[in-house]
Amino acid sequence: MNYEFLLCDIENRVAVVTINRPPVNPLNTQVFNELSSLFDELEANDEVRVIVLTGNGRKAFVAGADINEMATLDLVGVNKMNKTSRMVFTKIENITKPVIAAVNGLALGGGFELALACDLRISSDQAKFSFPEVGLGIIPGGGGTQRLQKIVGQGVAKELLYFGDMFDAGRALDLHIVNKVVSAEELLEAAKEWAHKLAQKPPVALQMLKTAVNVGSNTDLESGLMIESTCFGNAFATDDRKEGLQAFVEKRKPVYSGR
Missing domain, CATH: 3.90.226.10 (2-enoyl-CoA Hydratase; Chain A, domain 1)
Structure with missing residues (x-):
């Protein structure tokens, strides 16, 4: 660089x-x-x-x-x-x-x-x-x-x-x-x-949040809700979601891999 x-x-x-x-x-x-x-x-x-x-x-x-x-x-x-x-x-x-x-x-x-x-x-x-x-x-x-x-x-x-x-x-x-x-x-x-x-937060979830807010802000509410739903599904499908939920159950700090 x-x-x-x-x-x-x-x-x-x-x-x-x-x-x-x-x-x-x-x-x-x-x-x-x-x-x-x-x-x-x-x-x-x-x-x-x-x-x-x-x-x-x-x-x-x-x-x-x-x-x-x-x-x-x-x-x-x-x-x-x-x-x-x-x-x-x-x-x-x-x-x-x-x-x-x-x-x-x-x-x-x-x-x-x-x-x-x-x-x-x-x-x-x-x-x-x-x-x-x-x-x-x-x-x-x-x-x-x-x-x-x-x-x-x-x-x-x-x-x-x-x-x-x-x-x-x-x-x-x-x-x-x-x-x-x-x-x-x-x-x-x-x-x-x-x-x-x-x-320290899950990268894919942050990416999906950013996409939902940025893209959703340029459209109507119904379309924005559809974008949010898609982003929710993408975040839910990650290994980091599994880690986050498991860490919550085990009462420990999650370690996110970005996958």
């Missing part, structure tokens, strides 16, 4: 991926391509069960797209970059393993979209969030208009998108954009703590 703008450390079934373009870790085409490649590797690695995604330093998680690159592109080039960003965020959203965003600083524009593509978000109390695109004469193009409203509702999403104002971690917590806020010093350890807890 040798990448120019990404760092990856794997320990105890948890991969910590760090976007490494300090001080503000902007997203450009190369970062998108590296994220795509690395997440493919992590998906295929059976030794990895949970992924933590963060930015280098304390100033920014990701302070948006690389405006210097965007300013040089024509419509064809921007559309190509935009397509790449959507593909990468969707890949992160739908990878079979839980992804926790450790938001260590500014999460602006594409950085905010990247965080929203993750399953869970833990924020530093110093982090700030914004979709500032409208002030640049553009709009979010990596899924922000869609993923945000599913979390906060359409009215609040329009407020945040239309005005583009920056808001702090406290409001992000109130709006359920982040799951937890901790100090900057505690952030990475808090994310790892959640990741290690998830890494």
Whole structure:
């Protein structure tokens, strides 16, 4: 795993991926391509069960797209970059393993979209969030208009998108954009703590939970219930289900194999 703008450390079934373009870790085409490649590797690695995604330093998680690159592109080039960003965020959203965003600083524009593509978000109390695109004469193009409203509702999403104002971690917590806020010093350890807890759970059951929630959220209730039923059956058919039930009967801690 040798990448120019990404760092990856794997320990105890948890991969910590760090976007490494300090001080503000902007997203450009190369970062998108590296994220795509690395997440493919992590998906295929059976030794990895949970992924933590963060930015280098304390100033920014990701302070948006690389405006210097965007300013040089024509419509064809921007559309190509935009397509790449959507593909990468969707890949992160739908990878079979839980992804926790450790938001260590500014999460602006594409950085905010990247965080929203993750399953869970833990924020530093110093982090700030914004979709500032409208002030640049553009709009979010990596899924922000869609993923945000599913979390906060359409009215609040329009407020945040239309005005583009920056808001702090406290409001992000109130709006359920982040799951937890901790100090900057505690952030990475808090994310790892959640990741290690998830890494001990049955991987197929977690995958089926993620599929049921993600796919079900994009359909009607009846179709969602059918998706849930299929995912339930897939989880029930595993060796891990047998281990979980047997461990419960024997009053011991289960050891899950991922099968």
